[in-house]
Amino acid sequence: MKAGLEVHQQLATGKLFCDCPTELSEEVLGVVSRRLRPAGGEERTVDAAAAFQASRGLLYRYEVVPTSCLVELDEEPPHPLNEAALDTALSLSALLHARPVDEIQVMRKIVVDGSNTSGFQRTALIASGGQLDVGGRTVSILSICLEEDAARKVREADGEVVYRLDRLGIPLIEIATGPEITSGEEARAVAQEIGALLRATRRVRRGIGTIREDLNVSTEGGQRIEIKGVQELRKIQEYVDGEVARQKTLLAVRDELGRRRAHVPEREPVDVTPLCEHAGPGPFAEASRGHAVVLALPLPGFAGLLRSPPGTEERLGRELADQARSVGLRGLVHSDELPAYGLDDDRVRSIRQRLELREGDAFVLVTDRSHERASHALRRVAARAREALDGIAGETRDPLPDGRTRYSRPLPGRDRMYPETDIPPIPIPEERLRRIRENLPERPEALRSRLEREHGLDAEVVRQIVYSDAEEPFQELTGRGHPAPLVARLLIHDLPAVPAAEPAGSPFAPTVETLDALLTAVEGGRFAKEGIPRVLAALAGGAGSLDAALEQVGLSGFGKPDLDRLVDRVVRSNDDLVRRKGIECFSALMGDVMKEVRGRRDGQEVAEALRRAIARRAAELGS
């Protein structure tokens, strides 16, 4: 097995080709709808992936948010490339020992799945030929590119896909490694190291979805498969291992098909709608009422090979069903799983007769309201079944949450790229590179030894800090004087354990200010560090402030009445001062009060309570 990795990291520098912020939005102002079509060159050829996407004939709707601009709507030429994003890419190139090009040419990469309003993604090769040492091995870095992120898919319904424009145009640094990774575990380690390098630039966006990996996996005798858009680092290993298992299964199926001399006949799909009359509830119910057609494809020699072989999750039937889904069908039904889905033995038998099948032969059924779409789906299924005779088809696959992957589209070729003429070539002068080299961020390994040394932390704890989003807040909070062990525990233990508010909700991400206040409160003795997880949970659950959170979980050992009593006591013990100076003694008394409050209440609140108490006492004393 050989694998290569492409890491895509969003930058927080502002969008790549316009002047919009890189923040996502939940507010939608309106919707613009578009259709895309593949554009043919002189020979009327188009890229295979582009032609496939266009063949779906979908309508694309784009949700416009308050920060959207005409560039994002493909209504205005791109602005010049974001300089801060380019600097970040050049820093990465230097950190990875790659050779930058002397003149950057922004390219248009045709993508007609609607995720870019223009129908292409702008992308530029910044540097090539680098390397990275991970765990004693050297992995080559093929390329470092700067490209624009696609629009965010909101939902997909019948014949249309809805995208939101907020993510479109966010700069992405794409780092591609050579195909030298030999295990899922190593893939994960490489991704981790690259992630740490990227975060070291301090210009990256944080949180779920801001870093995504593509995995290129090929096995002995197999084909290159691209798994696109893995968001969770810890899943990389699972996807790589899963892909290896899938290819193994399919190669075994191929061998068996070969032994049986299985084949896929070149013939039009057979309409078996009449044979599905009065079918039971299930996918064929519509057809049984005459509202849809059922088309069949015979697969001589395939019987028993469409379902999973014992001990594996993968099966050819699913590969075929993915093809039907890719043109908008719900899926398909194959003979290995029949009788079921409302088709009983009699109906299955008559379908077999109609198709003139013998023992050992299989068939698949698709059903849809549109005859054209159903037969389009079956043609794709037939093509995929033919590929099964050869083994594995090179293709792009989508990762699924359960660790499996699903067919998404053919592999794109080089034909889908041509120059973006709206952006002139961008020279990279030596002075710029020198400035970049002189301001390189600290490398992860140097950072690790420094943190171990400076804070006396355990190596494993430091490793966890450096290879996660915790590194920047760790440096910030320890810089503000909080003890390193407490900060480390908060960031790598307590915080990740906070459950997300709801399944779909974004994970809890408190600001550094909130964490600062929390640590101050612990250090000030307002509550013990054991209480941190409960306070975090209360904050995640919507408590508006630290005080409210403390109150909620019963840790507010010093409530408002306590504050009022304390203030009153301090004021009364200074009656003399109050009588002479009135409210002007505020500053003198505030210091005394704060000393006793010890950070258990908000400073603003203490000041107000003190002012009230002085005014009240001054009136009583008749000054």
Added chain:
Amino acid sequence: MGQRIELTDGRGATWVGSVVPRHEFSGDRVLPLKLESGYNVGVRIGPEFSFRRLPDRPRSRNAELPASPSSAGSADRGWVTLLSTGGTIASRVDYDTGGVRPVREEREILSFYPELERGGRVRIVPVFDRLSEDLVPADWALLAEKVVASFVEGAEGVVIAHGTDTLGFTAAALSFLLRDLPGPVVIVGAQRSPDRPSSDGPSNLAAAVAVARDRRIGEVVVVLHAGLSDDRYAIHRGTWVRKMHSSRRDAFESRNGPPLGEYVDGKVELSQPVRPPGAGPPSADLPLDSRGGLLWSYPGLEPARAEAFVRDLRGVILAGTGLGHIARGHLDWIRAACRRGTIVAMTTQCLAGNADPFVYATGRELHRAGVVFLSDLLPETAYAKLLWALGRSADSAEVLRLLRGDRAGEFRMRHSAGSWV
């Protein structure tokens, strides 16, 4: 050019790719390469570089575009003639350099728009292949003749594919030049080149061809996107329309009120009265006299400069400020010009509303000097009308009469409170 090479710099870094043409803004000694990955990069060549030739790469297999029906449509239906003039709508991209150039052949246009003939026959007649900023009034005259010839040959409608920059001028000029049109003349353009999957060209053209088949219309109209979505196409009268945005696909607007109608959901919906097809044979009211000019008034425009601009002209359209004003310092040359029979006509650079001489003193003096106020005509429309009127008569009184009169429904007499654009 096109040679596949391996390039190595002094430190051993290598690039493999084919040499592509230099970009016009590329730096010195920069060699542009198309790498095997498809990316173009520029490498600055030094004396320490070496390279070797490599054998050509086999062309990768591409999927064919979905097949298009060729010359579909029933034989008994008439055809639409498509006159192509160049511009974005009929440009193609060079995939190596990304440069855009106008297409020259019918075959090329059909290769972009294979769906063009889905609704019936379309005859494509290339007229010229120029960007619209390069067009001159003589080109309007040639186009007018081509339109007439197309109808005489039996076309039921004519579509003109045109660059958008000066599309409004051409639309206005043809509106004044063409008489007794037996069917629609539809001018169409695109704001996004056809190499982009998001190009508005294909759907604009499909809408234009559909409007060109509408038997209710006997005038010159402009059809392009009505909004940012690919679902509504506005039908503008040729004299009312103006490009109001440099890049949006709904850049064209009818000024002073709504457009004539829309093409939506496959149907032509007319919301304003249109000129019906004429009964007689169509004709082009030629020649045009190009000795007319258009001058934008601005603070600081020196009277001597304006006077020099007008000196050799038979007439000038002023795009005045507000209700149609120009600094009082210009009154002298204007009076002199009018006295010697030069036409001076006023429009408003507000691009909406009337030019009106009677509200302010400046206007009244201009009026007394002999300036004709052309109410709500757009400056460009007034300019086209001036060239047409100058071509019609050598007598300035007659030219003034033609300018003031209605010719193509160009004046919008009523500016409805609800329809101001």
